[in-house]
Amino acid sequence: MNNFELNKIPKIESGFKTPDYYFDSFSEKIMQQLPERNQKVIPLFSKTKIWTIAIAAVFLISLSIPIFNALKTSSTELDKGTIENYLTNHAEISDDDLVELLDEEDIQKMKLNYNIEDKTIEDILSTNSDLEEYIIN
Amino acid sequence: MEEKDFIQKLLNPKTQNEAFQILLSQYQKPLYYHIRNIVLNHDDADDVLQNTFIKVFQHLKGFKGDSKLFSWMYRIATNEAITFINQKAKRNGTTSEALQSKIVENLKADSFFDGTEIQIKLQKAIVTLPEKQQLVFKMKYFEEMKYEDMSEILGTSVGALKASYHHAVKKIENYVNSN
Numbered sequence: 001m002n003n004f005e006l007n008k009i010p011k012i013e014s015g016f017k018t019p020d021y022y023f024d025s026f027s028e029k030i031m032q033q034l035p036e037r038n039q040k041v042i043p044l045f046s047k048t049k050i051w052t053i054a055i056a057a058v059f060l061i062s063l064s065i066p067i068f069n070a071l072k073t074s075s076t077e078l079d080k081g082t083i084e085n086y087l088t089n090h091a092e093i094s095d096d097d098l099v100e101l102l103d104e105e106d107i108q109k110m111k112l113n114y115n116i117e118d119k120t121i122e123d124i125l126s127t128n129s130d131l132e133e134y135i136i137n
Numbered sequence: 138m139e140e141k142d143f144i145q146k147l148l149n150p151k152t153q154n155e156a157f158q159i160l161l162s163q164y165q166k167p168l169y170y171h172i173r174n175i176v177l178n179h180d181d182a183d184d185v186l187q188n189t190f191i192k193v194f195q196h197l198k199g200f201k202g203d204s205k206l207f208s209w210m211y212r213i214a215t216n217e218a219i220t221f222i223n224q225k226a227k228r229n230g231t232t233s234e235a236l237q238s239k240i241v242e243n244l245k246a247d248s249f250f251d252g253t254e255i256q257i258k259l260q261k262a263i264v265t266l267p268e269k270q271q272l273v274f275k276m277k278y279f280e281e282m283k284y285e286d287m288s289e290i291l292g293t294s295v296g297a298l299k300a301s302y303h304h305a306v307k308k309i310e311n312y313v314n315s316n
Contacts, residue, residue: 003314004310004313004314005310006278006306006309006310007306011278012255012256012259013251013256013279014170014173014174014256014260014275014279015250015251015252015253015256015257015260016170016173016174016177016179016249016250016251017179017249017250017251018169018179018249019179019249022183023165023166023169026161026165026169026186027158027161027162027165029187030161030187030190030191031154031157031158031161033187033191034154034157034191034194
C-alpha cells in the first residue's frame with residue numbers, strides 16, 4: 001500500500017464490538033455491586049445498631065431503678081422487723097439491760113417527751129375519777 | 138450550574154442511586170470504548186469499566202468540582218486502564234508494549250473485533266507508537282474528542298496534543314506504506 005494518508009480515506013473504525021445487550025445489563029450489574037463495595041453504608045448501619053442497643057440499655061436501666069429501690073427498701077424494713085421480733089420474743093434482754101444502753105442524750109429526749117404543761121396535768125387530775133382511789137391507796 | 142446540581146444529587150443519599158444511574162447511562166458507552174481502545178480485549182475492558190464506575194462512586198465525596206465531571210471520570214478510566222495493562226504485563230513477566238503487540242497480533246481471533254485487513258493494520262501501526270502518542274491518537278481519531286477536552290483529561294496543553302497527534306499520524310502512515 002503506497003501513499004496511504006489517513007485524512008484522505010474514509011474514517012477507519014476501531015473495529016471493537018461488544019457482546020449483544022452488553023450495555024443493557026451493565027448498569028444493573030454496577031448498581032448491584034455498589035452497596036456491597038460501598039463501605040459508607042456499613043458504618044452507618046452499625047452506628048444505628050449501637051444507638052439501638054444504647055437506647056434499649058438506658059430504657060432497661062431506668063425501668064429497673066424503681067424495682068431495685070423497692071427491693072432495697074423492703075429488705076431493710078424486713079431487717080428492722082426481724083430484729084424487733086427477735087428482741088421481743090427470743091432475746092434474753094431485760095428492761096434493765098436496755099436502760100443501761102441509754103446514754104445522757106436519750107434520757108434528755110425522754111424528759112422532753114414528758115414535758116407536759118401544768119394546766120394539762122390539772123385537767124387530767126380534776127377529770128380523772130379514779131384519782132381518789134390513788135390518793136387513798 | 139446544571140452540573141453542580143447534578144453533583145449535589147450524586148452526593149445526596151436520597152437521590153444518589155437515581156443520579157448514578159443517569160451517570161451510568163450517559164458514560165458507560167464512551168468510557169467503555171475509551172478503555173477498550175487502551176486494553177484492546179473485551180473481558181479486560183469490562184473489568185476496567187466496572188472498577189472505574191465503582192471508583193467514581195467511592196470518590197464522589199472527594200470530587201471538588203475543580204474540573205468537569207466528564208474529564209474527572211475519563212481521567213479515572215484512563216488511569217485504571219493503563220494500570221491494568223501494566224499489572225497484566227507484570228504478571229506475565231513482560232513489558233506493556235510487548236503485551237500490546239501480542240494482543241494486536243491475535244486480534245483476528247477476537248470474536249468481538251471486526252477484523253478487516255485495514256483495521257488490523259491500523260492497530261498494528263498504533264502499537265508501534267510511544268504510549269502517550271497512542272493515547273492521543275486513539276482519543277482524537279477513534280473517539281473524535283475535542284483537543285480542549287483531551288487537554289483537561291490528560292493535563293497536556295492543546296498545542297502539545299496537536300503536535301503529538303500530527304506525529305502519530307505521520308508514523309502510522311509511514312508504517313502502513315512500508316508494510
